[in-house]
Amino acid sequence: MTDALQPVAAVLHEIVPMAEDNHLFSFLPEQPMALTPGQFVEISLPGVGSFPVSSCDQVRNGLITSCIRRAGRVTEALYRLEEGDVVGLRGPFGKGFPLELFRDQDALLIAGGLGMAPLRALLHALLDDHHRKGRIIVLYGSRQPEMLLFREELVQLSLERQIELRFSVDFAEELPSLAGRVVCKIGLVNELLAELEFAQRNTTAAVCGPPALYNCILEELALIGIPAAKIFATLERRMRCGVGECCHCVVSGRYICKDGPVFNLEQLRKMTEAI
Ligand SMILES: Cc1cc2nc3c(=O)[nH]c(=O)nc-3n(C[C@H](O)[C@H](O)[C@H](O)COP(=O)(O)OP(=O)(O)OC[C@H]3O[C@@H](n4cnc5c(N)ncnc54)[C@H](O)[C@@H]3O)c2cc1C
Ligand code: FES
Structure with missing residues (x-):
């Protein structure tokens, strides 16, 4: 071992x-x-x-x-x-995203900035699961078009694998022209949510980004009908040991390194200082 x-x-x-x-x-x-x-x-x-x-x-x-x-x-x-x-x-x-809860469900992935990195790993896991059914929707916001990580790859995947992809940027002198049905708008990533039609109760959501994103979107997802047990977010804290021994990452009695970093909204609601 x-x-x-x-x-x-x-x-x-x-x-x-x-x-x-x-x-x-x-x-x-x-x-x-x-x-x-x-x-x-x-x-x-x-x-x-x-x-x-x-x-x-x-x-x-x-x-x-x-x-x-x-x-x-x-x-x-x-x-x-x-x-x-x-x-x-x-x-x-740590504990990652529960892939079994994304099976036979629509998957809604919402990322802000560098938060696209772990969600890209999730996206590839969903795409590699050939038995999986359901839509994959990706909403991704960044400061500027140049800061949209994996942009070309995501657009390509949306064409080849029918991922539904929408980008938002805080600021752009010129919005990029994107292939297929990919949209890029000026605004915040949570604004993309308002334009979306999907079966909320059959959806599992994963969110990753800065605390400001969590503040505005996690409860909103619950409000529109996604069960709190199927809304996941990943937390960041300063860490040392990674295995629950040094207490460096403890929030409201939970170890981010060992019990997380991925938590569902039911758990996050009990962790008052988490976000
Ligand atoms: C589970 C997890 C996953 C992560 N995944 C990624 C990833 O995929 N990609 C990635 O780039 N990063 C990721 N991070 C973040 C990464 O670990 C940090 O950026 C890390 O701190 C960088 O180390 P550093 O020594 O270069 O920077 P640091 O010296 O730690 O500084 C990083 C930033 O934190 C600020 N800072 C320094 N000390 C403090 C302090 N005491 N309190 C508050 N702020 C402080 C600094 O000003 C600076 O802006 C992840 C973190 C966690 C917990
Ligand atoms: S990093 Fe040591 S307890 Fe979490």
Whole structure:
């Protein structure tokens, strides 16, 4: 059995620049790791520190892929590394999205900014499930069109796999012209919800983004009829151990690292300081 506190060596396999200060990093750990969407790993750089990150895809050929924003000291150091360098990886940690609740249901994925990263992992898991029935609707908001992560891929998927895709941006000198029936509007992502027709009671929703997004959308989803037990959001907190031992991530008596980071709205309502 692997020790959850002991990092395994992982080769930095590929770095793909995306939007400003957001790169796609893929890592090949020396021991294979299984990761479900919403779970996270802890990346450590010897002599610098570590940080938690979720994957933005299914594990493919042993590779764990994450979209990582240059945010502070450790991610800054990661951005200075090159392909072939070695980092430490611990995990997988936490509880991810319950995929069984997305089966035979319409799936509504709502992302803000970098929140698209873990939801992309969920999206790919849903698409890889060939027995799954139901619509897949993706609403994604960002500050500007250039900051919409995975934009081309999402548009392509909407054409090939009939994902219903709508973008919103806070600001744009010019809105991008998008293929197919993809829409991009100026406004907030929750405004896209108002234009949508779907069977609320047969829908499972996943939301990921900044706290402001959670504040305006989680209760709204419940209000329009999606059962609170089928509305999921993923939380971010500063972490250390990742396994419920250091108490660094405790909110209202729950460990974000171990009991989450994915919680449903019934649970979130009881966690008063969660959002
Ligand atoms: C479950 C989980 C999943 C995540 N997934 C992703 C992901 O997919 N991609 C991604 O890019 N990031 C992700 N993160 C966030 C990532 O872990 C943080 O951005 C991490 O802090 C970066 O480490 P750093 O040392 O580079 O930056 P830090 O030095 O930790 O700084 C990051 C930001 O936090 C601010 N900050 C620093 N110290 C404090 C403090 N004490 N209190 C409040 N703010 C402070 C800084 O000003 C800076 O803006 C995830 C976090 C969690 C918990
Ligand atoms: S990070 Fe240590 S208890 Fe959650």
